Amino acid sequence: MGPTGAGKSNFIHTLAENETAVGHGLASYTSGVSAYRLKCSDDIDIVLVDTPGFNDTHLSDRRILEVTAKWVKEVGKRDLQVLAFLYLHRISDNRMGSASRKSLKIFQKTAGKDFFSRVTLMTTMWPDPADTVEMEESEVREAELRKEYWAMMIEEDSKVERFTNTRESARKIVDSIIIAESKRQWSKLQQELVDQGKDLPATEAGKELHAAYEDMVARQNFLMQQLRAEMEKAAADPVTITALQQQLRDELVKFKNARKEMRKLESSREKEKHHILITLFFNFLWFLARPGNSPR
Ligand SMILES: Nc1nc2c(ncn2[C@@H]2O[C@H](COP(=O)(O)OP(=O)(O)OP(=O)(O)O)[C@@H](O)[C@H]2O)c(=O)[nH]1
Ligand SMILES: [Mg+2]
Known part of the structure; x- marks a missing residue:
């Protein structure tokens, strides 16, 4: 797992020398979950599972989590367990942007704390060792990842x-x-979906993504308020007004999309609860309205 372009498909391709789809350019590539069998020795076969990365250019993060959860649930039902997670991060990224932070947070909820010992945090895109300057910078970034963003997992x-x-x-x-995997243990997401029968929005990973959408909706809202205030100030300047109107329209589209995705992630159980309450309320109204019950 890991953000889009971290090198997940490339890793499997390098290892399994198969037809794995590896992306080129900046657009996201993998759109579904796919599995590849690798013969490690006479008695050990492993299955490598490639997932689409968050911040995909084609799929929403909600859809990506859904696709991944569906796969985890299906294999869980067949009593197959995820043995370990590899989480990939590009060492060439010179800062931990919000997309990488979000991806890491959702991953942490997917694995669950009890599963952290079975996680390998893997950096990709290392420079040529002969390039000492790049190498030194990459090592500084690796140390920062260990000390800050990955510390809780390394612990x-x-x-x-x-x-x-x-x-x-x-x-x-x-x-x-x-070698490290001797003990069988279920990942958090698999436990929640299969053992506890939760729906995706009620899982820790689902809730984390919902929170990310909430932040996005609030941010978009704030941006739109700022734009409206600027429009009021620039009332006498039609060129500025037109530009601000365009920006406002763009922000509104983003706001609506984030809100739509967020609502889809709202637990169907919550919706069910509301539905039951509304049904009870209408039944009560109907009871009051019956001729025998009408107030005298
Ligand atoms: N030099 C170098 N290039 C890499 C490495 N890992 C991946 N790449 C290149 O980075 C690009 C993106 O890699 P992918 O493996 O498609 O990335 P992904 O994580 O599967 O991305 P999504 O499928 O969009 O989630 C490809 O052009 C790879 O060849 C690496 O360790 N070193
Ligand atoms: Mg891929």
């Missing part, structure tokens, strides 16, 4: 690995996971 025994874009490097990482 719970998540591993940190560097992927250097070779088959040997990929194999070394997978081998260390296989």
Whole structure:
């Protein structure tokens, strides 16, 4: 798992030397969950699962979580468990942007704290070691990730690995996971969906994404208020007004989209509760309105 363009498909492609779809350019690539079988030894086969990354250019984050959850649930029903998670991060990113932070938070809720010991935090896109300046900068970023963003997971025994874009490097990482995995344990999302029968919005990962949409809706709202205030000030300047109107229209589209996605993520149980209350209320009104019950 990991944000779009982190190198998930490329890692599997390098390891399994198969027809995995690897993206080119800046657009997101993988749109569904796909599984690839890899023979590690005579008696060990592993299945590598590729997922679409958050902040995809084509799919909403809600859809991505849904697609992933569906897969996790299906395999869970067949009593198959996720053995380990690999979470990928581009070391070439020179700052931890909001998209990467959101992706990490949702991932943490997907795995659950009890599963952190089975997570490998893997950095991709390492520079050529001969480029000492780039290498030093990347190492500083890796130290920062360890100290700040990944600290809580490392404390719970998540591993940190560097992927250097070779088959040997990929194999070394997978081998260390296989060696470490002796105990069976369910990931948080799988426990919630299969064992506890929760629907996606009621899971920790679903709630985290809902909170991210809430923030987005509030931010968009604030931006629109600012634009409206600016329009009032610029009332005498038609060119500025036209430009601000266009900006406002764009923000409104983003606001509506975020609100729509957020509502879709509202627990169907919550909706059910509201439905029951409304039905009870109308039944009560109907009871009052019956001739025998009408006030004298
Ligand atoms: N140099 C280098 N390039 C990489 C590495 N990992 C991925 N790439 C390149 O980065 C681009 C994106 O990689 P993908 O594997 O498609 O990314 P992804 O995480 O699967 O992205 P989505 O499918 O959109 O979620 C591709 O052009 C890869 O070849 C790496 O470690 N080093
Ligand atoms: Mg991909």
